[in-house]
Amino acid sequence: MKRKDFPDGAALVIGGSGGAGRAICLKLVESNVPVVFTYNKNQTRANELVNEITELGGEAQAIQLNVSDQQGIKELLEQTSQQYKQIHTLIMAIGYDIPQDYLANVTPELWQSILQSDVNGFFNVTHAAIPYLRESQGSIVHISSAGLFRYPPRDVLSVAPKAAIEVMIKAIAKEEGKYGIRANSVAIGVIETGIFLRLKETVFDEAWQEAVKAGLCLPRFGQAEEVAEAAIFLASSKSSYTTGQIITVDGGYHV
Template identity: 45%
Template sequence: MIRSLGPDFPEGIALVVGGSGGTGQVISERLAAAGANVAIAYRGNLEAAEAAAEDARSHGVQVVTQQMDVTDPAGFAQGVRALVEEFGRLHTVIVATGYDIQMRKISEVTPDEWRRVIDNDVNGFFNVVHATLPELRKQGGSYVHIGSAGVVRWPERDVLSVAPKGAIQQLMKGIAREEGGNGVRTNSIAIGVIDAGIFHRLKDTAFDAEWHRTVQETIALHRYGLPEEVAETAVFLASARAGYITGQTVSCDGGWNL
């Protein structure tokens, strides 16, 4: 007889950090469609967060928005405590944050730029872990981090995105190894060029037509990815269906790394 894995998500709530962004909004909606209550954490864009929440609520689950700044460890931890107090349990943390960065060669990056990106991305991610790991350890849970395909194949002028994501990927592996016995899983998604969010804001200014042509020819599928494709991958990895997958980096890049 085939064993039942039970529901994809238990009672409690899933937290989407960066849930107001282009990909984060779709992840929030897909989590709700899978039956999870969702907390959409946003830094400053309340309007986008509320729009994402409205879409997610159409699936009949509880959805809340919460202002949470990853660079403020005390404030972020307070937000996590409020969610646990309201919903009883935090079982999923998906980090889909992104920042507008300059496309530069390593030789062109200034120390101030480097410190700003590291503080937002790497230190910010650690602040998320510091606040949420004690809760996930109680009854088990899952982290999913939206990373970069650049950790597998180097994209020129993208050091400010790729280097922090590489550090986070290693931190995720460490959590998987150290916390697996407590039922905590971690997985990363190495995404390629996704036609959403930051890319929408940059594609007509930071990249010329030749860049778009070259990149699409490099991708095996000859197209950019969709946020829905990232979201389906993230929700699967967070769910009980991926209960024996941990410490892994799954490529969602259309074959960029081939």
């Protein structure tokens, strides 16, 4: 089957076993794109996604990766490039179980840990991937936070690292555009998947949910598939003249 919106080669989804990441992998498979995705600890969930994609007639591999492991990142990129000839898409879709707390209560140790995993992890992967994406004139898509545009109290550990990453997205767009690389983000609001579902009965209780919905233009929470649609658009040739941008998928939270 001919790939209408993607060239030959593979897409690499970092954090593909998570809620939004899983939906992105499935959407790539719809475009007949081979997918290599990473997971951190949950091998069972990763294997389930591989099996699901295989049953759909797609091609996928799951690789365990810690984004602080620079040698592991290098090996992943080399292996994927050799097997599929080129990597044309890199999607950063890692989600973290980050505590919801006020800045004054955040310990220096927790702050450093989050920066190491989120900001430095993004740098480690994209820095190593740039030579491969130059060869393919490929695309980077980062799953970011709508909190960049309207800050939600007690969300500094999520939003602050995303702000730093957005500067790197702009740096890649500005500096690598001459090599054909594009870099964009999808800034998401509350999505009914992943961390939200795990903390729905505790942190994100009914009162919290109703308060958030009251501030949305569309009075409902988003779906992982809606995030995937935006990510695939930015990764594909349909957005071939779009770079350094952020699409918000937040139900109008930031309006």
